[in-house]
Structure formats: structure tokens, C-alpha cells
Amino acid sequence: MSSISREWLIKRILLVAAMVVVLGLAMVVYFMAKESLPAFREAGPANLFSATWSPRDGRYGMLVFLVGTLTTAAGGLLLGTPLALSLALFLTQVAPRRSRALFSRGVEILAGIPSIVLGWLGFTMLVPWIRKLSGSSGSGILAASIILAVMVIPTITAISKDALEAVPASYAQASLAVGATRWQTTWRVLLPAARPGILAAVILGLGRAVGETMAVAMVIGPASVFPTSLTTPTHTLTTKILMEMGESTGVQRSSLFAMGLVLLLLAMALVLLVRRVSGGPFKYGVVE
């Protein structure tokens, strides 16, 4: 084979490899839509997005779980973002220069801890604590939010750290040169300059919190009703899918796929939002 045609062939093969992600995404979207079609056809959107989940009576409402997903994710961000941002500032501004690498490693390790392990920790330690303190069952939105906060910290920290480090050093130098303190420089110069990156970091953290399954499943409940407090059991979209997919059939199974479709669309909306905010393709994937 001549080297020209070999080049041509190799280029085509590599192109196919690159197109696998596109094809994969298309397949995921297609099959989620296809499998959730029976639910939309037989139960109808009004039923699917109602607040009652009771398959025995033909009620397949996912509102409770959608609310569960959004509240736990919001709680996780609320607890995690301040910690993650101060950690990012700590790692770029405050920490002694020599120990920065060590602390960064600590954050990376947190990113690598499997979610099932964090869930197990939540189940064996966090939930009993909350149970003792609140006198309730212990599992619920509070426990899930705390676990999710731990999970979003590495994501938000790493990306905001990158954003802060990408601010040209001359910005900070100029600010310091006119007599601003470190904090004034950070607050008025660095943070505004890094804002798009930090915003993207928070949105990606939100994506991680919305999609998290195992860790939340071990501390959330389970119950298919709105929680009456932060420490009463409920469900999120992901945990509901996880718990019931094994033993459901027909419209019930299809409505679980509809929840998967909602999650998928939510995730893709967040991706578009990040692209919008940060003005271009962002760093995807798990933070390493």
C-alpha cells in the first residue's frame, strides 16, 4: 500500500474514533427518548410531572424526585462553594508556597474517592450523627447536601484554581503596586477577572451534584413523598432510578427512563450554560 493511501486510511480511522463520542451521545439521547416514549404516550406528561408516585394506581409523577434533586444539589453547592472557593484562594494566594503542592494533592485525592465509598461513610457515620442530633431518621436532604458538598469541593476548587491562575500576574502586581492589600487585590482584581471560570466551576459542580447517584442513595431515604423537613427521607431522580429499575416493568419502567431523559437534558443544558458563561469549550471530565 502506498504511503499516501495509508495516510488516508489512518486519518479516516482516527476520525471514526473521534466521532464515537458524538455517536455515543446521540445513542444515549435516542435510547432514553425511545424507552421513555411509552410513559409519555400512556401516562401523559401531566401525569409524569405530577407530584404523586404510586405505580399501583397508575400515578407516575416525578415532581417529588425532581425537587429532591434540585434541593440536594442546591444544598450541596451552598455548603460546598464557600469552602471550595476559599480553598482555591488558599491554594493560589495564601498557603505557604512549599506546601501548596501537598494541599493540591489532598484536593485531587478527594476528587478520586469513589462515590460509593463516600456514600458508605455517609451511611455509617453522617446519618447516625444527624439521627442523634435531630432525633429523626437521620437520612434526608441535609445528609445528602453534606455528602454532595464534599463531592463538589474538588470540582469547584480545581477549576476555580485554574481560573485564578490564568489571571495575568501583571494585574495583581499593578494592584499591589498602587498600595492595595492582598485581600483588596483578590477581591477587586483577581476574583472579577476570574469570574467566568469560577462561574463555570460552580455550574460544573452543580452538574456533578445533580448526577450523583450512589452517595446520595445511601443517605437520602428512601421515600417517594416530599420531605417534611431536612432530615426526613425522600428521593432524587437518580436514586429513584437506581432503586426501582431492577424490579419494574411496563409504564413504570418507562417512566424511570423518562426521569433519565430529564436528567440527561438537565446535564446538557448545564453544558450549554457553561459554554455560554466561559465563552468556549470548557475543561470537561472528572478533575484530575
Add this chain to the structure above:
Amino acid sequence: MNAGTAGNGPRHTVLRRPGARDGGFGEGDEALRVMERAAGVDEGKAGLTEGSAGQGEKPAQRPGVKPLYLGRKDRIAEAAEKAARRAFLADRVARLGIWSLSALALSVVALVIGVILWNGLGTALSPSFLFGKPEAMREGGGIWPMVVSSFYLAALTLLMVIPLGVGAAVYMSEFAGEGRLTRLVRFGADSLSAVPSVVFGIFGMVVFVIYLDLGYSLLAGALTLTLLNLPTVMRSAEEAVRSVPVSYREAALALGCTRWETVKRAVLPVAMPGITTGAILCVGRIVGESAAVIYTVGLFVRKVPWSPLRPAAPMAANIWHMYTEGALVPDWFRVASGEAAFLLLLVLTLNLAARWVAGAVRKRMGYRV
């Protein structure tokens, strides 16, 4: 605000400074204003400035406010000092806040690792547990089939995801220009990486387990995890490939290499440390993944699954099994804690190994990226 508008309204008259009368705001006034603002001094109240009846009259004294009809320089100095003091204080407070919040976050890391290892490491490192047969209805079972499942699954997945990911990365950085196609691929990778793992799980169940009729099997799981990990592997490989200096490519091309020969002989060898790091970290993610595995591979097995077409039970999925069906295994708590500790230890080791390998390979090649 400038001198021209100074007399137009009551607001401006109040804010006007003595200096405004003679020839507008000089630079000193501007500086004073800035400093006052920085110091948080409310211009109307603090007595640093006068009212509209500025010329010659004494300013009305307010209770609790030091009468300040000082010279201009003094006022500037005072405001500056006040601003500096406040800024210094804010700096201190902020530093303290950052230190304490970061200490909290880092101690959470230490706590998580410490508790998991404390609870399970003893179990995890005993050979009878690690290499033992799992038991149901009886205590003292081991996790050997689960350990094998995890590594088997990781190996199968890597076999697919590394060629695909590196190939895609090479295409994106070496062959494709910026165009509609690359944008499409990037969007695909971004979106795929954001898809929740449980969605991958039920997708794999429908497509690989049921539609392709693979059943609950290692292969079905590996295909699912390939899709799940592809964006990340692609990303790390692309970073590694892009970090190879252009001069390497130019040298190879100048010697008459084709594009592919350049990639094969000059780019990929240099990018290898980065690609290896990505692959090792990918192993960590595969053995830790459970949501995408439960409905494609399985939760519990008695025997080591030697064929990729057999159901298996990676450790992560087995922890979930212990959590939900714990009643079947009397010492489920011990088993799950042991598995959690072993998984954590594995991930920590892989994390260290990834850095070490990258460093070692780089050193041997005498090349720093």
C-alpha cells in the same frame, strides 16, 4: 461629579468641598474623595466635608462626631490612615477566613480517608478476606471474585477506551483543523462527560444487556464504561499530545516523515507519560464506578468470572449489594467496610502511581513537559 455641576442641586451642594469654590476640584480634592470613599466615610455626615454654607462658616457640630475643620492635608492624611487601617483589618480577617475554611475542607479530606481506612483496613488487608470465597447466610466470607471482577472490568474497558480516546485525541490535535466537525466532537465530549453515570447504567442495560443480548456481563459493563470514560481519556490524551513542542513535529516532517509517521515516532512517545497518567487515573474511576455497573455487570457472584460474557460483581457494586441486601450476609457491615477501605486504598495508590509513572518516564526521556 465635577465642578461644573457642583452647584446645580442640593445633593451636589452638600457634597461640595471648600476647594470647589476656587477653580473646581483639584487633584487633591479628587484624591481626598477617593480616600474618603475607600475609608467608608459618609461624606455628608462625618464632618470631613462642609455643607453648602462652606465659605467661612463653622460647620455644625454633631454629637459624637469629632469636630473636624482641619487643614486639607490633615484631612487627607486622616482619611488615608483610616482607609489603610480598614484595609489592613479586612486583609487580616479575610486571611483568617480563608485559612479556617480551607483547614475545614482539608480536614474533611483527612477525616474521610481516616475513618474509611480505620473502619476497614484491618479487614481489607487480611488474606482470608481478600482471597476468600464470598459467603451468604454465613460469616467470614471473602471478596476474591469481586476483586477479580473489578480488575477484569478495568482491563476490558481500558482495552477499548485507550485506543479510542488516544485516536480521537490525535485526530483532534494533529489532523483536524478548527471547523464544524471538531466543534461537534467537542460538544459531544462535553455533553457525554456531563451525563450522570446512572443514565449510562440504564442506557447500557437497554443497549448492551438487552438489545445486543450480552446479558449482565463484564463485556456489557466494559462497553458502558468505555462510553462513560471516553471524554476524560480523550481530554487527558489531547492535553498530553498538545503539550509536545511543535519543533518535534517540524523535525520529523523535515526528515520526510508523513503525518502519521510523525505522530507515531515523534509525538506519541513524548506524550506517553501524560497518556499513561490518564490511563491510570481512568482505572481508578472504573473500579470506583458503581451506578453504571449495577445494571450492566451485576452485584454479587460466588465464583470468579473468567469469561467476559459472564456476570460479575465489581467491589463498588458489591458494596451497594451489601447495603441493600445486607440481611443475606450476617457480617455485611464488615464486608462492605473492608471493600470500601480496599477501594480507597486502591484509588490512593493509583493516584500516587500515576504521578510517579509520569515522573519516571519523563526523567528517563530527559524531557520535561
